[in-house]
Amino acid sequence: MSQSPSSTIGIVGGTGLASQASPTEGQSSSFGAQSLPHHQPGYSLQPKVDAAGEVSSELLEIAMGPHHPSTHGVFRMDVVLDGERVVKLKPVFGYLHRNHEKIAENTSYLASMPYTDRLDYLCSMTNNWAYALAVEKLAGLKPTERAEYIRVITAELTRLLNHTCLIGFLVQDMGAMGTPLMYAFREREKILDLFESLSGARMMCNYMRFGGCRVDLPPGWLDQARAVVAGYPQFLDEFEALLSENEILLARSQGVGVLSRELAINASITGPMLRASGVNYDIRKVDKYGIYDRFDFRIPLGEHGDVFDRYMIRILEMRESIKILTQALKDIPEGPIVDPKAKLRGFRPKAGEAYGRIEAGKGELGFYLISDGSPNPYRYRVRPPSLINLTILEDMCLGTTIGDVMVILGSVDIVLGEVDR
Amino acid sequence: MLGTGIIKGMVETARNFVGSYTDEARLTTSEYPEEKLSPKENARTFPFLVFDTTDSAAGLRCVACQICEKECPPKCIYIEKSKTKKPDYTGKPQLFPAVFDIDISVCMSCQICVEVCPFDAIKMDQAFELSTSDRFGGLLLHKEDLAKPNDYYISIHPSEAREVDERLAAEKVKAEAKAKAEAAGSASEPKPAIAPTTKPAPAQPQTGASATPAPATT
Ligand code: SF4
Ligand code: SF4
Numbered sequence: 001m002s003q004s005p006s007s008t009i010g011i012v013g014g015t016g017l018a019s020q021a022s023p024t025e026g027q028s029s030s031f032g033a034q035s036l037p038h039h040q041p042g043y044s045l046q047p048k049v050d051a052a053g054e055v056s057s058e059l060l061e062i063a064m065g066p067h068h069p070s071t072h073g074v075f076r077m078d079v080v081l082d083g084e085r086v087v088k089l090k091p092v093f094g095y096l097h098r099n100h101e102k103i104a105e106n107t108s109y110l111a112s113m114p115y116t117d118r119l120d121y122l123c124s125m126t127n128n129w130a131y132a133l134a135v136e137k138l139a140g141l142k143p144t145e146r147a148e149y150i151r152v153i154t155a156e157l158t159r160l161l162n163h164t165c166l167i168g169f170l171v172q173d174m175g176a177m178g179t180p181l182m183y184a185f186r187e188r189e190k191i192l193d194l195f196e197s198l199s200g201a202r203m204m205c206n207y208m209r210f211g212g213c214r215v216d217l218p219p220g221w222l223d224q225a226r227a228v229v230a231g232y233p234q235f236l237d238e239f240e241a242l243l244s245e246n247e248i249l250l251a252r253s254q255g256v257g258v259l260s261r262e263l264a265i266n267a268s269i270t271g272p273m274l275r276a277s278g279v280n281y282d283i284r285k286v287d288k289y290g291i292y293d294r295f296d297f298r299i300p301l302g303e304h305g306d307v308f309d310r311y312m313i314r315i316l317e318m319r320e321s322i323k324i325l326t327q328a329l330k331d332i333p334e335g336p337i338v339d340p341k342a343k344l345r346g347f348r349p350k351a352g353e354a355y356g357r358i359e360a361g362k363g364e365l366g367f368y369l370i371s372d373g374s375p376n377p378y379r380y381r382v383r384p385p386s387l388i389n390l391t392i393l394e395d396m397c398l399g400t401t402i403g404d405v406m407v408i409l410g411s412v413d414i415v416l417g418e419v420d421r
Numbered sequence: 422m423l424g425t426g427i428i429k430g431m432v433e434t435a436r437n438f439v440g441s442y443t444d445e446a447r448l449t450t451s452e453y454p455e456e457k458l459s460p461k462e463n464a465r466t467f468p469f470l471v472f473d474t475t476d477s478a479a480g481l482r483c484v485a486c487q488i489c490e491k492e493c494p495p496k497c498i499y500i501e502k503s504k505t506k507k508p509d510y511t512g513k514p515q516l517f518p519a520v521f522d523i524d525i526s527v528c529m530s531c532q533i534c535v536e537v538c539p540f541d542a543i544k545m546d547q548a549f550e551l552s553t554s555d556r557f558g559g560l561l562l563h564k565e566d567l568a569k570p571n572d573y574y575i576s577i578h579p580s581e582a583r584e585v586d587e588r589l590a591a592e593k594v595k596a597e598a599k600a601k602a603e604a605a606g607s608a609s610e611p612k613p614a615i616a617p618t619t620k621p622a623p624a625q626p627q628t629g630a631s632a633t634p635a636p637a638t639t
Pocket of ligand 2: 487538539543
């Protein structure tokens with residue numbers, strides 16, 4: 001599975017750097033020819049040999065992380081290097097494991113809601129929604145009309161802040177120290193302010209409830225939200241002027257970390273990663289969960305599946321999110337905020353199973369629940385997009401230089417709270 | 422031409438840099454310890470216990486039903502019921518918590534305790550400068566630390582507190598009417614004996630001055 005893509009990466013990575021490092025060109029092709037025997041999985045741990053058959057270099061094995069500043073949390077990559085090129089990369093997860101699933105199986109359905117905030121801690125609103133959706137399927141509840149709109153609004157705002165921050169982190173990984181990240185955080189702050197005045201907390205919102213939302217919008221909130229949304233395209237234009245044509249960014253991202261369409265599908269990659277590889281799959285369109293069928297928006301698709309496409313997809317998705325937000329903020333009806341049938345305490349869905357999934361900022365976020373009729377779920381399972389998108393990290397990194405590994409990891413968009421659960 | 426993209430980006434940076442001297446929208450930082458932003462009305466940090474009147478022990482609304490203790494996800498509330506009873510705001514004798522501890526080093530500010538409390542006894546605070554050098558006891562808040570007057574609640578969450586006050590006042594009116602009807606009907610001794618003593622205790626008009634008259638007339 002991984003053989004052909006990794007060898008193309010080797011070549012593409014080599015040509016991407018050709019202008020500046022022509023000696024590596026010859027090395028990378030000899031590496032490609034010799035260290036990928038047919039019976040072996042994408043890499044070989046044999047050191048390079050020169051023309052005379054003598055070993056000419058040694059492999060270096062290093063652990064990047066768990067406290068590396070660019071690993072976006074506590075995440076380790078055991079990398080084997082031949083010179084500067086990666087011959088093997090093993091992601092090591094689990095430093096942030098906190099037993100989310102088992103805790104949820106031993107507590108009531110409601111009490112898991114605040115824990116879901118802490119999965120992808122940048123996007124608590126979408127986490128809440130995915131969990132609420134699964135429980136609603138299980139219990140046969142239907143969120144009220146107004147709650148559906150609020151969910152779409154908060155989820156799209158979450159997508160905006162997730163993608164904005166991701167781009168900030170990504171260019172930070174490329175070495176743009178601070179400036180773009182601070183601009184991204186300035187915009188994120190506006191959305192966090194909205195979330196704070198709505199739910200009381202900036203990041204750990206704990207806002208959705210089964211059958212609706214916890215509280216109604218405070219007075220004036222919609223106008224504030226409209227103002228933020230109306231100002232966002234201008235920020236995106238500025239952000240793009242700052243980054244999209246920057247030659248350094250182009251050189252560092254184009255042709256780097258190519259993920260082929262086939263591998264992306266086979267490895268069940270979801271979200272912007274998948275769409276950057278050119279696969280038209282967005283759960284908002286596929287499932288039409290909530291009320292997404294009412295909005296007019298398009299799904300941007302990439303062509304090359306490299307880091308630049310993944311960057312661009314996120315910019316374009318933000319523009320589509322703004323469209324959805326504008327429509328939702330215009331149409332939002334008055335009405336009750338929560339299904340009157342929904343009970344806060346003593347909630348016992350009848351025995352059964354349900355899988356609720358949404359298109360979160362990072363990909364398909366799903367919750368799988370089995371109920372045995374007791375107040376606790378019998379089985380509670382999270383399908384975290386970050387973890388599954390991370391599994392092909394090695395395939396994208398083989399043959400690239402160590403400096404590109406950080407950029408590729410940055411473009412995957414992981415949050416370790418979700419990877420490790 | 423190579424480099425135009427970088428120059429374009431520099432122009433953008435310059436626009437933001439210069440703009441930060443002239444434009445509020447581009448300078449969004451505030452110098453925190455000197456300059457504090459007023460918290461949003463809905464903002465929440467940790468729970469506190471509401472008491473009516475000025476007596477933090479007698480006016481405590483909590484009846485030690487232990488629902489919040491059971492529902493709190495990380496189980497950071499610890500309650501011991503009292504052996505005796507005290508009258509609540511409607512005059513009904515109720516238990517009260519002999520011990521009510523919240524370990525705010527464990528509390529995750531989810532406010533589920535607030536949502537499930539049927540007596541509007543526990544609410545979310547907005548105080549956030551709570552750091553302490555006492556690692557073990559300092560963040561374990563006891564009943565005395567947690568009890569805060571209703572006036573404080575009104576000052577931090579005005580619109581929410583108004584709703585709560587209206588609801589409680591309506592319930593009180595109902596309970597008084599019922600007690601009166603029972604007293605007139607059976608003339609039993611203990612009930613009217615309790616009702617008058619507790620009437621001044623809740624002192625709703627004092628605390629929710631603007632809010633209480635409205636429900637009283639309805
Ligand atoms: S806010 Fe949440 S964690 Fe804290 S005491 Fe209340 S229920 Fe427990
Ligand atoms: S705070 Fe509320 S829920 Fe908790 S014990 Fe007191 S009355 Fe019961």
